[in-house]
Amino acid sequence: ETGVTQTPRHLVMGMTNKKSLKCEQHLGHNAMYWYKQSAKKPLELMFVYSLEERVENNSVPSRFSPECPNSSHLFLHLHTLQPEDSALYLCASSQVAGQAGTQYFGPGTRLTVL
Amino acid sequence: GQNIDQPTEMTATEGAIVQINCTYQTSGFNGLFWYQQHAGEAPTFLSYNVLDGLEEKGRFSSFLSRSKGYSYLLLKELQMKDSASYLCAVRALYSGAGSYQLTFGKGTKLSVIP
Numbered sequence: 608e609t610g611v612t613q614t615p616r617h618l619v620m621g622m623t624n625k626k627s628l629k630c631e632q633h634l635g636h637n638a639m640y641w642y643k644q645s646a647k648k649p650l651e652l653m654f655v656y657s658l659e660e661r662v663e664n665n666s667v668p669s670r671f672s673p674e675c676p677n678s679s680h681l682f683l684h685l686h687t688l689q690p691e692d693s694a695l696y697l698c699a700s701s702q703v704a705g706q707a708g709t710q711y712f713g714p715g716t717r718l719t720v721l
Numbered sequence: 722g723q724n725i726d727q728p729t730e731m732t733a734t735e736g737a738i739v740q741i742n743c744t745y746q747t748s749g750f751n752g753l754f755w756y757q758q759h760a761g762e763a764p765t766f767l768s769y770n771v772l773d774g775l776e777e778k779g780r781f782s783s784f785l786s787r788s789k790g791y792s793y794l795l796l797k798e799l800q801m802k803d804s805a806s807y808l809c810a811v812r813a814l815y816s817g818a819g820s821y822q823l824t825f826g827k828g829t830k831l832s833v834i835p
Contacts, residue, residue, distance in 0.1 A: 611763075649725070650764070650808070650825040652815075662820055697763065708812060709754070710823060712763040 609633050611713035613698050619719045620688065628683040628716045630698030638703050639681040640710065641673060644695040656681065657703050688720045723747045725826035727809050732832045733799055741794045741807050741829045749814030751821045755783050755794045756808040758828065764808055768794070796831075804833045 611632045620626050632639060638657035642650045655662035656675035670692075672684040681698055695717055699710040724746045733739040745753070752771040756764035770776055770785035770792060782795040794807055806828040815822035 647827065649827045650810075650823075652822055652824070655820075655822060660820060662815060662822060708752075708821070708823070709766055709769060711766065712756075714763045 611698060611700055611711055613696075613713035613716050615716060616714060617717045617719075619721065620685070621721050622688060622690075624688075625684070625686045627685065628696055628698075628718075630681040630683075630713055632679055632681075632698075632700035632711075632713075634700055634711060636700040636702050636711075637678050638701045638708070639675060639678070640699040640701075641681065641683050642697040642699065642712075644697055644715070646694075650697065653683075685718075688718075690720050693718055693720045723811065723813055723824040725809055725811055725824060727807075727826040727829045729827065730830045730832070732834060733796075735799055735801060735833055735835050737799050738795065738797050739799060739831065741796075741809075741831065743792045743794070743809035743826060745790050745792075745809070745811045745826075747790075747811050747813035747824070749821070750787060750811065751814075752812040753783075753785055753792050754810040754812070754823065755781075755792075756810060758806045758808060760805070767807075799833050801833050801835070804831060806830045 614629045641653040654673040674682040695715045697715045698713040701708040701710045727743045755767040758764040768783035775784045780797045785792045808828045809826040810823045
């Protein structure tokens, strides 16, 4: 596989469920990102992992928990979500330096919380 | 904080030229990106400007004026497949993190009609 892949592509879950979103990048990048895209809103940065740091958007609720075991894999653990969390969740990767941070996106996971 | 404005929707005719504008107010500007996003798909990278002037890449060109906080994306010889949302994103100092991250506009939905 090439580029950035995400699984699952679609997910429907109840408010009491626990699920995880997975992202894998095959570009040799060393930074990975989670974004949330809701209807009629801009892409919202949730979390960043890179060699030097982890960045969090302080407005993201604690029911979203990221995990980055290595530079190629990124997870987003979900628990006790709310209906307003329904959105497209996009993963991206980039190099930290150079034409730095041109970010390449995965296809996204369409999440519906019932 | 960061503020990025772009028109919500535009319509243009196949074969014509269209210009999508983006204005921004940010702290610590470090580059501006344009992405294309077809409905239900991932954003794909189109162009990057960090210095003032025009960058040309085939049918697409992007212009930046840092002093005016202004950019535009120019699409020539429009094709039906160019119907998509076009996202303006600015890399700037991310609040509280001391690092540079992308902040996205809401996107401009372009409809190309015959």
